[in-house]
Amino acid sequence: MAQAIMIQGAGSNVGKSMLVAGICRHFARQGLRVRPFKPQNMSNNAAVTADGGEIGRAQALQAMACGVDPVTDMNPVLLKPETDTGSQVIVQGQRLATVRARDYAKLKPQLLSACLGSYRRLASGADLIVVEGAGSPAEINLRAGDIANMGFAEAADIPVILAGDIDRGGVIAQLVGTKAVLDPSDATRIKAFLVNKFRGDVSLFDEGTAQIAARTGWTPLGTVPWFADAWKLPAEDIMDIRSSRREGAFRIAVPRLSRIANFDDLDPLSADPALSVEVIHPGRPLPVCDLVLIPGSKSTIADLADFRSNGWHIDLAAHARRGGHVLGICGGYQMLGCSIADPEGLEGAPTTVEGLGLLDVHTVMQPRKHLSRVIATDVESGAAVPGYEIHLGQTSGPDTMRGWLTRDGAQVGAASGDGRVRGCYLHGLFAGDAFRAAYLGRIGVAVAPTDYSAAVEATLDLLADHLAATLDMDAIAQIATDIR
Secondary structure, three states, rough: OEEEEEOOOOOOOHHHHHHHHHEEEEEHHHOOOEEEEEEEEOOEEEEEEEOOOOOOOOHHHHHHHHHHHHHHOOOEEEEEOOOOOOEEEEOOOEEEEEHHHHHHHHHHHHHHHHHHHHHHHHHHHOEEEEEEEEOOOOOHHHHHOOOOHHHHHHHHHHOOEEEEEEHHHHHHHHHHHHHHHHHHHHHHHEEEEEEEEOOOHHHHHHHHHHHHHHHHHOOOEEEEEEOOOHHHOOOOHOOOOHOOOOOOOOEEEOOOOOOEEEEHHHHHHHOOOOOOEEEEEEOOOOOOOOOEEEEEEEEEHHHHHHHHHHOHHHHHHHHHHHHOEEEEEEEHHHHHHOOOEEEOOOOOEEEEEEOOOOOEEEEEEEOOOOOEEEEEEOOOOOEEEEEEEEOOOOOOOHHHHHEEEEOOEEEEEEEEOOOEEEEEEEEEEEEEEEEHHHHHHHOOOOOOOOOOOHHHHHHHHHHHHHHHHHOHHHHHHHHHOOOO
């Protein structure tokens, strides 16, 4: 049975996912069979796994850090918010139900069993499991029935390392305050702490580290400086997309949909210095740009209504009249059509709504979720287009006769008569280097040949080096060993 450690955070967004990825890569480079694990994740940014399910994209990146394919056991419970009060519950890669937040607690005993089953299967073939918590264990109002933090750590008997985020301020209170509110048995499970995202001379925080250690009794593992190359890794949150780094002359505008999903399509574009990717938040107009990219959505009809309420439909129509290019992916593809029908009420009340009308296609929502990893081909260049599909609904209509991708010998996607408006269901398509260069070349921008996957791998190595230079990795390994 594998050794294990669990990285929990003193708050949300303290950098747990990146810490786990770096720790995984470090120990994998030592020759260990390392696997990532997150019992419960909440994200609409999902990855399709080798075994035909879906998990949080952060766990797919962590699997890459381990040098293995992602599998559903790495994230057995995935919550995909559909409304402000309800989420789709994915268990071991497959949809279980859609539940309201207040009813979710009733499922937790069943879900803990699923989490433990997945964890034990992973552990049976690994040397080390690096577990990521969710949110913070200081949310003691959620402790009863917890499967994300201390509840899982207790059930699986795993030691915990607590991470604090100094960049947001108050890190001493974050860490010391967490111990103050925890049940003593949970506090005892925490063996060590670290401070993340320090800007400047880390030695200036030596006294802070000493104060935390004195007040908690936990072992200090180190203070991690700000990792400047973090933007080169696939973003887990749309807020992490490199919007502020507008280097390139070719401008891509991405409307920030309320229920945006599977926006990893943006990562390779954001990483290219020839491009400027700008996420446009509600309340702002779509700017004059070269390409409007409408991303995926967890609730297409609701996001289409929001799109209109922001006036973006007017901006998009003007962009198209100017000869600008438009690309819709998955939910964005559905929005570009003439209509979207949801006869069974899969996204709310049964309805049919008018689309944006830039593609002559019609979509009908259907209960069966299409979930697959795909290698398509770009019709015009012949380039391979690796990616995945994860959607409800079928789209048909005259513009599908101009499918610009092929899959299994059949044309897929749709294009307008002049080819300036296109849509498809294939996510992750821009990770294909040859296709990315060919597509961008067709719409007017020459990009230097790059190997996106190699760049991500290199950044994971840099991250592992960064952590190894600042954290006591021997102590982390010893903590994993001592409790078993």
